Amino acid sequence: xxxxxxxxxxxxxxxxxxxxxxxxxxxxxxxxxxxxxxxxxxxxxxxxxxxxxxxxxxxxxxxxxxxxxxxxxxxxxxxxxxxxxxxxxxxxxxxxxxxxxxxxxxxxxxxxxxxxxxxxxxxxxxxxxxxxxxxxxxxxxxxxxxxxxxxxxxxxxxxxxxxxxxxxxxxxxxxxxxxxxxxxxxxxxxxxxxxxxxxxxxxxxxxxxxxxxxxxxxxxxxxxxxxxxxxxxxxxxxxxxxxxxxxxxxxxxxxxxxxxxxxxxxxxxxxxxxxxxxxxxxxxxxxxxxxxxxxxxxxxxxxxxxxxxxxxxxxxxxxxxxxxxxxxxxxxxxxxxxxxxxxxxxxxxxxxxxxxxxxxxxxxxxxxxxxxxxxxxxxxxxxxxxxxxxxxxxxxxxxxxxxxxxxxxxxxxxxxxxxxxxxxxxxxxxxxxxxxxxxxxxxxxxxxxxxxxxxxxxxxxxxxxxxxxxxxxxxxxxxxxxxxxxxxxxxxxxxxxxxxxxxxxxxxxxxxxxxxxxxxxxxxxxxxxxxxxxxxxxxxxxxxxxxxxxxxxxxxxxxxxxxxxxxxxxxxxxxxxxxxxx
RNA sequence: GUCCCGGUAGCUCAGUCGGAUAGAGCAACGGCCUUCUAAGCCGUCGGUCGGGGGUUCGAAUCCCUCCCGGGACACCA
Numbered sequence: 001x002x003x004x005x006x007x008x009x010x011x012x013x014x015x016x017x018x019x020x021x022x023x024x025x026x027x028x029x030x031x032x033x034x035x036x037x038x039x040x041x042x043x044x045x046x047x048x049x050x051x052x053x054x055x056x057x058x059x060x061x062x063x064x065x066x067x068x069x070x071x072x073x074x075x076x077x078x079x080x081x082x083x084x085x086x087x088x089x090x091x092x093x094x095x096x097x098x099x100x101x102x103x104x105x106x107x108x109x110x111x112x113x114x115x116x117x118x119x120x121x122x123x124x125x126x127x128x129x130x131x132x133x134x135x136x137x138x139x140x141x142x143x144x145x146x147x148x149x150x151x152x153x154x155x156x157x158x159x160x161x162x163x164x165x166x167x168x169x170x171x172x173x174x175x176x177x178x179x180x181x182x183x184x185x186x187x188x189x190x191x192x193x194x195x196x197x198x199x200x201x202x203x204x205x206x207x208x209x210x211x212x213x214x215x216x217x218x219x220x221x222x223x224x225x226x227x228x229x230x231x232x233x234x235x236x237x238x239x240x241x242x243x244x245x246x247x248x249x250x251x252x253x254x255x256x257x258x259x260x261x262x263x264x265x266x267x268x269x270x271x272x273x274x275x276x277x278x279x280x281x282x283x284x285x286x287x288x289x290x291x292x293x294x295x296x297x298x299x300x301x302x303x304x305x306x307x308x309x310x311x312x313x314x315x316x317x318x319x320x321x322x323x324x325x326x327x328x329x330x331x332x333x334x335x336x337x338x339x340x341x342x343x344x345x346x347x348x349x350x351x352x353x354x355x356x357x358x359x360x361x362x363x364x365x366x367x368x369x370x371x372x373x374x375x376x377x378x379x380x381x382x383x384x385x386x387x388x389x390x391x392x393x394x395x396x397x398x399x400x401x402x403x404x405x406x407x408x409x410x411x412x413x414x415x416x417x418x419x420x421x422x423x424x425x426x427x428x429x430x431x432x433x434x435x436x437x438x439x440x441x442x443x444x445x446x447x448x449x450x451x452x453x454x455x456x457x458x459x460x461x462x463x464x465x466x467x468x469x470x471x472x473x474x475x476x477x478x479x480x481x482x483x484x485x486x487x488x489x490x491x492x493x494x495x496x497x498x499x500x501x502x503x504x505x506x507x508x509x510x511x512x513x514x515x516x517x518x519x520x521x522x523x524x525x526x527x528x529x530x531x532x533x534x535x536x537x538x539x540x541x542x543x544x545x546x547x548x549x550x551x552x553x554x555x556x557x558x559x560x561x562x563x564x565x566x567x568x569x570x571x572x573x574x575x576x577x578x579x580x581x582x
Numbered sequence: 583g584u585c586c587c588g589g590u591a592g593c594u595c596a597g598u599c600g601g602a603u604a605g606a607g608c609a610a611c612g613g614c615c616u617u618c619u620a621a622g623c624c625g626u627c628g629g630u631c632g633g634g635g636g637u638u639c640g641a642a643u644c645c646c647u648c649c650c651g652g653g654a655c656a657c658c659a
Contacts, residue, residue: 027599034602044601047639057639081602082639126659163659261659287657296584297655303584309657316659345586346654373587374652411621439595443588444652450608451594455621457607458595465621473618514598526596529606533623540614540623582621 001100001108003509004041005030007073008087012043015067019060020053032507039078039086040503046083057083091493094502098491101505101562107569108509111153112516116334119157119327120146123253124340126163127238127260128172128192131245132390133383137372140436142339143251143575144521145370151573152516157331160242160253161323164235164260167313168196170217173230174209175199177216182226184233189241192234221265235260245393249429250575264322268314271322272307280358286310290354295346305350320351324367325360335366337519342371342442370519373444383447400428403453404461408582411455415581423579427461428453430576434460437574438525458529460576463567466532467578469539470564477545477557484561489554497541498559504534505562508570521574528570535563 002010012028020026029044046064050057061083068077076088101108122142125135142158150156176182176195202209219227239255246253272288275281281290288308295303307318327333338348348369355361375383385391405424408415415423435452439445455461474481493499511527514520544560547553568578 029599029601031598038602042602044599047601048599051639084602124659166659168658285656289656294585295655298583299655300583303655306656311657313657315657319659341653342587343653344659347659349586371587376652380651407621412619443595446594448594454608459607461621462607465619469619469622476618518598520598522596523598526606533606536622537624539618543618545618581619 001104001106001110001509003108003110003513004089004097004506005510008041008043011068011071011073012045012064015064016045016049018067019063020049023049023053032503033086038080038084039076039088041087041089043085043087046079046085050083061085089503091499094493094499094506095491097506098502098558098562099488102485102488102491102558107562107566108506109151109512109569110509115153115155117155117157117332118149118335118337119159119331119333120149120337120339121159121161121323122146122339123242123251124161124163125238125242128169128189128196128234129238130189130193131242131393133375133393133396134390136393136396136432137341137375137436137441138339139246139249139251139253140433140575141370141372141441141521142337143253144437144573145337145339145519146252147573147575148512148515148521148524152512154516157327157333158253158257159323159327160258160260162238162242162258162260164238165262165265165319167214167217168200169231169234170215170220171199171203171213172196172234173220173227174213174216175202176230177226178209178212182230184230184237187233187237189237192237245397248397248425249393249433250577252575259323261316261319264319264326267322267326268318271325272314272318275307275354275358278358280354281307290357292350292353292357294353295350303350305354307354317347317351317354320347321354321360324351324355328361328365333365335368337368337370339370339372342373345369345371368519370441372441376444376446378446378448380446396432397425397429399449400432400453401425402428403449404428404431407453407455407461412582419581423582426577426579427464427582430460430464430571433574433576434463434525437521438529440520440522458525460571461582463528463532463571464579464582466535467564467567467571468580468582470535470560470567471580473544473560474557479557481561481564484557485565487554487557489558490551491558492551492555494552494555495542497538498556501534501538501559501563504531505559505566508566512573515573524570524574528567528574531563531566531570535560 008030009028016026016028026045026049030041033039033042046057046061050060058079061079065077065079065085073089073093074087075090078086080086120142123135123139125131146156146158172195203213216227220231243254275290281288287306287310289304289306291304297303305317306315308314324336327336352367361367377383401424404427405420408420408424431452438458452459455465471481474484493502511524515524542556544556547556571578
């Protein structure tokens with residue numbers, strides 16, 4: 001099924017080609033009307049076109065409108081201002097389209113005509129450490145991107161590139177052995193977290209320990225039995241912890257998506273040798289580096305990418321190169337999306353540049369750093385505890401539930417205490433995720449419990465409530481959402497509120513299509529908020545169960561059902577589950 | 583010092599490829615429940631779009647420059 005915008009674009013492009021056969025690359029520039037008095041959609045090409053061919057914009061618009069003639073899609077085309085074409089969609093078209101959506105479980109969201117293999121790299125927590133707020137945004141944003149691309153029919157491979165290798169594990173394992181705490185069978189992630197901190201402290205002050213820790217890294221790399229056993233134990237405990245957090249957060253990452261740094265370990269030597277052999281890398285001050293253009297260090301010297309330390313060890317850049325190579329060559333990636341914070345922008349720019357220079361990535365493969373800003377507290381400083389520590393996701397989730405429960409008890413006394421607990425955990429997580437997704441991801445975002453858990457404004461509770469309210473109407477009429485959808489009532493547009501809602505419902509496919517390209521989840525959030533507000537206005541003005549005629553009742557039930565499904569599907573793409581009452 | 587990202591209403595944020603009179607929410611104030619969840623709706627108030635130049639029929643959006651804030655910049659990840 002094609003989207004409304006695409007239908008209009010196609011018609012206008014054809015008319016443009018007929019009106020101006022010599023110009024073949026003109027875009028009709030179709031968009032939603034900015035103001036209600038400008039119709040439903042508008043075409044803005046005439047001004048741009050007029051400049052190119054040196055004619056009056058109004059004349060260009062008129063010539064194209066003549067070519068367009070009449071159509072079932074619109075019942076009015078008006079040229080306004082300098083040359084805007086205002087499009088009023090016909091009620092018949094709206095009704096037909098809505099009817100199609102009602103019988104389509106994809107709500108008109110098209111499957112990609114050119115599905116790609118897309119690797120989405122997100123979350124990336126560290127083994128032997130608790131997941132904390134530093135992992136939250138990547139997990140939430142990455143999961144949404146994976147869900148959207150997946151729904152569009154792309155072959156999505158989720159990759160959790162966990163930090164499970166490197167000097168810190170030598171340090172931790174050595175400390176565990178020295179303090180006779182190497183038994184990992186019954187240990188909790190919080191204990192490992194504490195041991196890690198102790199080990200780090202000792203490492204910084206105790207030279208002898210630091211030396212032994214470094215030797216332990218060599219032992220780990222050399223497959224030493226005792227060391228490897230402990231390491232495996234650490235990984236196992238961490239996986240359990242990740243799964244626990246992901247389950248609570250509703251993040252679609254499991255064991256099979258974990259491919260940590262250790263996985264690429266035995267590819268690094270070959271990779272650096274290949275770079276050296278092809279004369280792309282050279283030894284500088286003992287380290288192996290790849291020279292790049294356009295990167296300057298703080299002393300104005302050219303900045304190369306370091307791929308092997310002077311002590312022979314490898315760096316995360318080396319691992320990232322190996323991972324990208326693996327994803328392209330073995331996983332067959334057409335597109336690789338890295339969901340990490342904005343501070344790593346230069347790192348990825350350099351890694352991408354080396355991949356390109358080495359010829360490991362063809363022009364058909366797109367590499368994208370989907371970056372995001374930091375989480376800030378109310379003081380506009382990084383969001384941490386009072387003592388300056390990272391807040392664990394476990395405690396963050398606990399607080400989200402508690403706060404949601406408090407609001408629920410406050411607002412609705414009809415809920416049983418077990419219902420409150422179940423609902424609160426869902427609503428708390430929804431609020432947490434939605435607050436993160438609703439601002440443009442590149443900007444830093446200010447974390448505020450009060451704002452995210454509020455039931456007013458552009459928040460998850462507001463959207464969930466709109467959904468619940470629709471179900472409540474159905475319940476009052478002794479119907480379920482499923483029954484209303486299956487009944488497929490004939491939709492008729494009889495007033496402005498119904499029309500406004502209809503136009504909004506038909507927009508969802510375009511929003512998702514754009515999201516798949518731009519990977520900006522806040523656009524979907526803004527759409528869902530607009531949809532919920534539009535429904536609330538409809539709800540105020542248009543009685544559903546008490547509509548004047550049975551036909552009107554069926555039509556409004558169908559509009560309500562489409563709204564409920566759109567909200568549910570939209571939220572699902574954001575990784576948020578709806579609730580049936582609240 | 584070089585580069586990257588931000589700066590829009592008191593606060594938090596939208597603003598799509600350069601399009602029409604810059605929009606929401608919160609806060610403040612005023613209305614609307616014998617009728618499907620008032621967790622809602624309607625209204626009022628609120629702007630030199632960081633400053634200054636430029637390009638254009640048209641600039642929050644593009645270019646230049648300056649100011650402010652954040653970040654990155656070789657052997658950590």
